[in-house]
Amino acid sequence: MSKIIKPTWQSDDGRICLYQEDCLKLLPQLEKGRVDTVLTSPPYPGAAMWGMEEDVLLKLNLSCLEFCLEPLRENGVICWQIADVPNGNHGIITTTTTTTTFAAVNLGLKIRGQIIWDKASSNLVPLCFMRRPIVPSLTHEMILIFYKGDWVPREKKSGLGKYKGLMTQSVWRIAAERERDLHVAPFPCELARRCISLWSLEDEVVIDPFMGIGTTGVACIQTGRKFIGIEIEPKYFKIAVKRIKGCLSLGPGNYHRKYSFMGKKGLSLLEDDE
Ligand SMILES: C[S@@+](CC[C@H](N)C(=O)[O-])C[C@H]1O[C@@H](n2cnc3c(N)ncnc32)[C@H](O)[C@@H]1O
DSSP states (O other): OBSSSOOSEEOTTSSEEEEESOHHHHGGGBOTTOEEEEEEOOOOTTOGGGOSOHHHHHHHHHHHHHHHTTTEEEEEEEEEEEOOOEETTTTEEOOHHHHHHHHHHHTTEEEEEEEEEEOOOOSOOOBTTTSSSOBOOOOEEEEEEEEESSOOOOOSOOOOGGGGGGGGOSEEEOOOOGGGGTOSSOOOHHHHHHHHHHHOOTTOEEEETTOTTTHHHHHHHHHTOEEEEEESOHHHHHHHHHHHHHHHHTOTTOTTSOOSOOHHHHHHHGGGOO
């Protein structure tokens, strides 16, 4: 799928190509217009888990958004999953969703929608709960939907299946999954399946430049899409390969079955890695 770099791992049929790389290095090497849909969740600014300054993370986010434009085909869609998080002890909220939206418009992208991902969390203690004004706990994140070029209506019979009703809903209630044991910030596979089903067609190419443990890849297999995944961290890349291999090993027709590579038990499988 790439014109220069060989994938670090690819499936036998070449439909899944994974790169252990810095996405800012790899994206410029992908063929122009090769990608139909981008679905990703960058390490967002303000989240302490990344151990990086807010401005460095914001630069990484915005550079990646810009670098996605060339490989993305005309009329392609970008699903950008981010959040505005309370930053530091004083509960000041980051402005990542707004900044990203302005940056996207400046890059010539059109906005096609915003999904609120309701994380179905309960009983969270609000930050700074003893002081006023309080900062509400973060129980939602956002998926920004951007569009490249002019809107061209596409095939209507696109196999939306059970996701058809979602076309009229901008709030998705999806609980986090147990893959949380494997990564600090994965999104649920259900979230990825919905985005892929709504904004791409079968056999099209979906890319995730911050693929983490490969959730988007698993969702691509389950929905019959091709996938390009990029991850810089070796330990997450390794898990992504395992999960994707595990899903493929179920065989067509069974991809939706839950396979056992989950949780701490799944982590032990990494020990006998080839
Ligand atoms: C929010 S997580 C994505 C999680 C993913 N959606 C999943 O479900 O596993 C962001 C990921 O981007 C990776 N990352 C950070 N900088 C990167 C870069 N320059 N190139 C590629 N990956 C990077 C991090 O290691 C992390 O795994």
